Amino acid sequence: MPKSVLLCPPTYFDVIDMKNPYMLGDCPVDQVKAREQWENLRAALESAGVKVKTIAPVPGLEDMVFAANQVFVGHHEKIGRFIVPSRMRHASRQQEVTAYVEWFRKHGYKIIKIDLGDEYLEGGGDLIWHPGAGRAASATKVSPSLPQIYAGFGFRTTLGGIQRFAKAMQRLGIQVVPLELSDPCFYHLDTCFCPLNHEAILIYRGAFAEASLAVLELYWHRLHEIAESEALGFIANGIVAGNTYLTPRVTPNLRKILERENLMPVIVDTSEFEKSGGSCYCMKNFLE
Numbered sequence: 001m002p003k004s005v006l007l008c009p010p011t012y013f014d015v016i017d018m019k020n021p022y023m024l025g026d027c028p029v030d031q032v033k034a035r036e037q038w039e040n041l042r043a044a045l046e047s048a049g050v051k052v053k054t055i056a057p058v059p060g061l062e063d064m065v066f067a068a069n070q071v072f073v074g075h076h077e078k079i080g081r082f083i084v085p086s087r088m089r090h091a092s093r094q095q096e097v098t099a100y101v102e103w104f105r106k107h108g109y110k111i112i113k114i115d116l117g118d119e120y121l122e123g124g125g126d127l128i129w130h131p132g133a134g135r136a137a138s139a140t141k142v143s144p145s146l147p148q149i150y151a152g153f154g155f156r157t158t159l160g161g162i163q164r165f166a167k168a169m170q171r172l173g174i175q176v177v178p179l180e181l182s183d184p185c186f187y188h189l190d191t192c193f194c195p196l197n198h199e200a201i202l203i204y205r206g207a208f209a210e211a212s213l214a215v216l217e218l219y220w221h222r223l224h225e226i227a228e229s230e231a232l233g234f235i236a237n238g239i240v241a242g243n244t245y246l247t248p249r250v251t252p253n254l255r256k257i258l259e260r261e262n263l264m265p266v267i268v269d270t271s272e273f274e275k276s277g278g279s280c281y282c283m284k285n286f287l288e
Contacts, residue, residue: 003287005286006054006285006287007041007042010031012062013064016062033271048241048242048246055067055099055103063092063276066125066276067284068285069088069124070097072124082109083109085113119160121164122188123285125189130148148175155188177219179209196258199220201223203224203225204225204231206231240263
């Protein structure tokens with residue numbers, strides 16, 4: 001369970017240009033409602049025992065509220081807490097990286113800079129840790145023996161970006177598993193893939209190339225599948241916090257899955273942010 005997360009208030013949040021299929025440009029943002037929804041997300045995290053820290057929003061950076069993307073956060077026993085700055089595909093979002101890197105620098109994180117050249121790497125949106133990596137392998141699955149990161153590529157992050165990231169992580173003894181995304185509606189890994197614990201994930205199979213699905217089946221005891229309609233409703237973009245699962249909506253299928261994994265759904269409306277293609281998970285960055 002995360003002990004603390006970083007959020008960015010939606011002071012300047014808006015839908016200005018089309019960066020993904022959800023951003024239609026004909027759905028104006030209700031600023032009052034967006035702020036209320038953001039406050040509700042913050043309250044739900046705090047109720048689950050998570051400490052919330054915030055970064056100051058910057059005028060003109062309307063997507064800065066989606067705090068998962070600007071850096072990747074990690075920890076290593078030799079160097080402590082670290083971040084890897086992103087190289088965002090959209091120029092307007094690249095400007096967010098400077099503000100986030102400075103926040104983490106002031107809070108004592110080591111900065112691992114990677115020369116990405118012309119490649120792209122979009123932080124915690126496409127890079128997700130395997131919870132509890134290093135646990136003993138079971139008789140039926142190849143549990144990760146090293147700390148492991150799943151890395152989505154295909155729409156925002158490039159394979160070349162993943163390869164350069166993997167080389168940097170390899171020097172720390174951290175394994176990176178590339179996963180190819182195949183549907184533009186699921187442009188980040190966090191829109192279609194959510195670890196529920198060290199053995200189970202929530203997944204929309206239609207978002208992945210077949211070869212990547214075969215890889216995932218090596219590492220997870222339980223792959224809980226959701227339908228396309230559920231995935232388009234951002235059900236896989238939830239947050240596990242303690243024994244709760246923060247999600248914008250609940251279906252009978254999701255409720256059954258969460259019951260099996262001993263998680264309780266907590267509904268957090270994110271309809272204003274969904275106009276920009278993001279929900280709960282996109283709006284935070286785990287600090288551990």
